[in-house]
Amino acid sequence: MSKVVVIRLAEKPDVSGLSEEQYRTLLYHGLSALSDGKPSRQVLSDLMPRGVVGMKTNCLTGRFNSTPTVLIDALTHLLIEAGIKENNIVIWERSNRELTKAGFALNASSFGRRCLGTDTNGVGYSREFYSCGEVNSLVSKVLTDLVDHNINVPILKDHSIAGLSGGIKNMFGAIHNPNKYHLTNCDPYAAQVINLEPLRTKQRLTVMDAVRVQYHGGPGFNPKHVVMYGGIVISADPVAADSIGLKIIEQYRAQNDLPALWQDHRPVKYLQTAAKLGLGIADESRIDLRTIHVDSNGSSKPGELFP
Numbered sequence: 001m002s003k004v005v006v007i008r009l010a011e012k013p014d015v016s017g018l019s020e021e022q023y024r025t026l027l028y029h030g031l032s033a034l035s036d037g038k039p040s041r042q043v044l045s046d047l048m049p050r051g052v053v054g055m056k057t058n059c060l061t062g063r064f065n066s067t068p069t070v071l072i073d074a075l076t077h078l079l080i081e082a083g084i085k086e087n088n089i090v091i092w093e094r095s096n097r098e099l100t101k102a103g104f105a106l107n108a109s110s111f112g113r114r115c116l117g118t119d120t121n122g123v124g125y126s127r128e129f130y131s132c133g134e135v136n137s138l139v140s141k142v143l144t145d146l147v148d149h150n151i152n153v154p155i156l157k158d159h160s161i162a163g164l165s166g167g168i169k170n171m172f173g174a175i176h177n178p179n180k181y182h183l184t185n186c187d188p189y190a191a192q193v194i195n196l197e198p199l200r201t202k203q204r205l206t207v208m209d210a211v212r213v214q215y216h217g218g219p220g221f222n223p224k225h226v227v228m229y230g231g232i233v234i235s236a237d238p239v240a241a242d243s244i245g246l247k248i249i250e251q252y253r254a255q256n257d258l259p260a261l262w263q264d265h266r267p268v269k270y271l272q273t274a275a276k277l278g279l280g281i282a283d284e285s286r287i288d289l290r291t292i293h294v295d296s297n298g299s300s301k302p303g304e305l306f307p
Contacts, residue, residue, distance in 0.1 A: 075153070090116070132195040139175055153208075159218050161185060162182070213252060
């Protein structure tokens with residue numbers, strides 16, 4: 001069994017999104033639930049006991065629906081509480097341009113929390129190719145050389161080709177040639193990308209932002225198809241996290257009279273491929289799903305996945 005925690009605000013959030021304090025509260029409760037009651041700092045320390053921690057963002061849509069800066073700030077706070085030095089935290093993305101458009105302040109210095117794109121001078125991609133199946137790619141040196149552990153911090157949304165853009169699809173941003181791997185709904189490519197040695201061995205946690213869920217018209221921002229779900233999805237299993245994310249997407253598609261993704265010729269086949277590669281669990285019957293609601297006072301209790 002793989003455990004996934006979906007933790008939501010009990011009240012519908014404001015359209016402007018969550019504050020850092022609200023994210024921090026969700027993370028405290030969510031990480032504790034992931035470990036059956038351990039404090040969040042202990043959970044993070046167990047997963048990442050030493051070294052440099054990367055946080056891979058998704059900044060494709062600028063400030064409209066990218067990984068929120070306040071979510072990254074909240075995670076930074078918790079990592080520091082867990083004993084990670086501030087300069088040993090690295091927020092990263094494909095390019096500096098994407099990071100700045102999403103509101104992040106770049107910093108490649110030896111002081112403070114680092115934030116940089118793969119295109120930063122002195123970073124770039126690995127000299128050697130990494131291969132799995134049909135995938136043969138250079139990998140960002142942020143992942144191969146700079147960090148010891150990686151937290152994947154994607155946005156939950158629809159994707160016009162892959163069907164689902166969650167944690168697995170977000171790691172296309174770690175390779176130099178993602179354009180080659182969009183045929184046949186990104187299957188088997190998306191699974192094979194996360195099975196590349198640096199990605200597979202350094203992935204520790206998925207923290208998927210589901211405050212605004214775009215259930216159609218992605219991956220670009222389309223406010224017509226956005227619902228305020230008000231939560232985050234947390235798991236150490238990248239396949240299980242995306243499988244629950246897919247369940248959320250499909251629910252809102254059905255509620256809004258849209259066909260299921262497979263009926264829309266966008267089946268999310270790469271989840272089953274990833275499971276066959278041993279990268280995680282895609283079968284919902286083998287996922288231990290915990291859904292928690294947090295009220296305005298910061299108190300938590302079991303809740304439902306959907307209103």
